Amino acid sequence: MPLKILRLPLLLLILLLPFGASANFDFNANCVKAYQNIFELKLNTAKVLIAAEKKARPQNSIIHLLENYVDYFYLLTVESKTEFEKLEAKKSARLDQISKDDKNSPYYLYAQAEINLQWALIRGRYGAYFAASREINKANGLLKDNQKKFPNFPLNTKGLGLINVVIGSLPDGFMKSALSTFGVKGDVQLGLNQLDQLAESLPKSTYEPFYEEVIFYYAYILSDVAKSKQAYPKIMKYTARISDSSLLKTYMQAYTCARNGKNEQAIEILENRPKGNAYQSFAYLDYLLGVVRLNKLDLRAAVNFDQFLQLNRGVNYVKDTYLHLAWISLLKEDTANYTAYLNKVRNSGASYAEKDKQALNEANAPMPHLVLLKARLLYDGGYLTRALEALTDSKAEDFKTVKDKIEYAYRLARVNDDLGKEDAALTHYLMAFNIGKTQKYYYAAKSAVLMGNIYEKKRNLAKAKAYFNYAISLKDHEYENSIENEAKQGLKRIGG
Template sequence: MSYAHLFLFLLCWTCRTELIAQKSIDQHPKIYSAYQDILKLKLNSGRSKLKSIIPSHEELGHYHYTQSLADVLEILVSEDARLFKKYEDSEEDHLDGIDELEGDDPYKRFYSAEIKIQWAIVKTMFQDDIRAGWALKSAYSDIEDNLERYPDFSPNYKSLGTLHVLFSVVPESYHWILKFFGLKSSTIQGWNELSKIEENSPYWLEANLTKSLIALNIINQEEVTMEILDDLLRKNKDNLIVNYFYNIALIKYAKSEQALASLTRLNYVGSSYYSIPNIYYKLGEIYIQKQQYAMARLNYSKFLNRQKGSNFVKDTWFKIFLTYWLEGQDKIAEVHWQKAKKTGSTIVAADKNAADLLANDHYPNKNLIKARLATDGGYFALAHRTLKNIQQESIKNERDEAEYFYRYGRLYDKEGKEEDALFNYLNTIKKSGKENWYFAPSACLQTGYIYQARQDTEKAEYYFRKVFTYNKYKYKEDIDYKAKAALALL
């Protein structure tokens, strides 16, 4: 190699290094301050700071990404279709802004992918699934290209990890799209990629919020979930999203009483934060679990008055029906039963469950409902008393009989009484037969978790795989995702 060639090689390498070393968002203090506010749900403050900035060419990517994030978070939290309409040009405007970056700037494709991911999630919320799918495919192409060009640019793994997780939860009816585009899905791969975002990265909080949702909703391991959220809360005490996720996890893991006070306080954080209507829904859930029905109705009503979208609306009206019916107020309960039938959507699991119960020509078993709610909240003594009150003659059909064993299984499982839980889960599976109730596949999943914790891989795998033998029942997609993730961890 001549000295001239060597000089040109070194010059090109130096230029390449400088391009990769573009300043990260935290090296632009004004934009980073706005970004931090927006992640706390201090949307007005964050937007006000952005308005005061005339971004330089170097700041364009960070500026447009942060603006887009504010719009997306507002839509996702409010679920307001009018906001979706209001901001419908936002994605294109911000992508146009990103497009002004130099072609060899690694932030160009990274932020392009991130903005497409953000808006794909919004489109999915409003059932614009086809456009969401195309956006995710385009984002995947952007980030693959960026990885090939800049393999040491660590923010790539935030986008890539998020995409792999999103692909893994695509409904079964859309799996053909993944195959058509040759897209790979893997929750565990996505988790590992997100874990490459180190704590000194400005995107660490976003990456770990995503990981907490994966742990909570797919991997479903309390210790893993709470370890992430404990760390996030310790370092972000003034972040409303972190506090909300933390309390959602407490409720999920049957610690509703622990969540009650702190979740209530989140409604009084002040006007500097964008309010989360779902906080009232979750408070309603806690009070109905405690059998404090008037307080449950109060919070459910506050949720309905604030909720702009259709998710959780059917379930909320159904729960209001329950509060009256469980109090013995049958006439007003019937009014709300009919209201629940006619209102809301069936996109999220809670609404699907409500719709399933409302489709019956009779009300559910009172004590089984009470036991379920008390167990879910961690009010175990109340759940035991309720189940003991169930008389054999009140079990009027095979479905109720299967649910009776399932409720005992869940109760003992949450109490850590594994043998009692296994006995009841196996009875649930036996009593369910080939019916399309969710009790049996869920019992298989929970049985698999118990054997997984015991490191009995053979039995764990057997029950996780048995989940897939059940078809056409509510929660199938959710339970299947969890079984697949559990198998990947074995």
């Protein structure tokens, strides 16, 4: 039976943890309990505990850090730019209060860095890249200074690892340029190593209560930033010891499963997630359940998408939700509703999130071929045999438009690649690349990267380098920044 964290008696935590280095940075029993509730997404309970701490010990600067954690996770779950703009004014006051406290505590610089880093991560979701760059630069400097002062304080590594991976993986552009101006440089592999070591060592140390926070960031890094093939086994391993009462655990596991073709497991986790008034409303989980259900062509996913739209208070993932509802109509051969939902994609929500940008692109593109849509969804869910059957029931000449011809080759390549049929995959990737390299679609550039990956695995580094460079040379296509960054990471791996 996996050890459940966040279940140690609070008195034991206080005896073991070096939280009380200063009376005014007092991570006492009440603060530990508030912190625990934040990371189970029981934000209202945490607020009550923080208010009690503020009344009993108003000079305790840990209060300001905990309040920022509450706002951070509230904003992550509501996805509301309006709420973000309302709450961001509190950042300066919290930093001012902390800056007046005990400079000899390891939490003095750490707390200031955490607050800056949390606001940077939220800001980046709304395109405020210059302000986010300044905050990352500030957090990076504070953590490095704290590491020099307190080299045995392991929590410094959490933020430094996150910064290393995020900055190291940024594509060329405004934010990377701004950070370079500030002198902040990242190293993806160093950051991954830092977070991995922390994930392994914390459970064996007196800092164990910070474990779930480390895994939350590590899960994001592995799945979204590094796009690591180790994301699924590592995240499922590290989250196993977190309490099942944590809604954040549900999110981390379900998202990881959904991103890595473990569709049935994602559905099971989301359907059995902890519920009740104690938990922060998290509409995104309804959206995610809709996505994974539709990946198995279960048209009842519409119920989950409708639930998301009813509960959602923000603007992110709205366009993508309407696109999925349009696909459901198309799978029902209801072209009237398909068209109506595409109009909602164009006129609802915002385009901050990459998913929403792509949804808008697809709403303005020709109607997808039904066979290719089914294959795409099944592939995303990890139903590789079903996806291959859908594709092989058709022939290349069945697809009339250039886009469909490219996508047919690309989908065949992806399925064969994941089935371990590398030679067949290379044949179809090359076809997609040759037909699509003059088009605006992402298939050609992505095919080049994936061919590079196969040749890298085969140790044919000359061909790997050539295809990574081909991917970089293609411009003005969908997902250009992220695909170019994947290619550059490939070149870096092989010393190209």
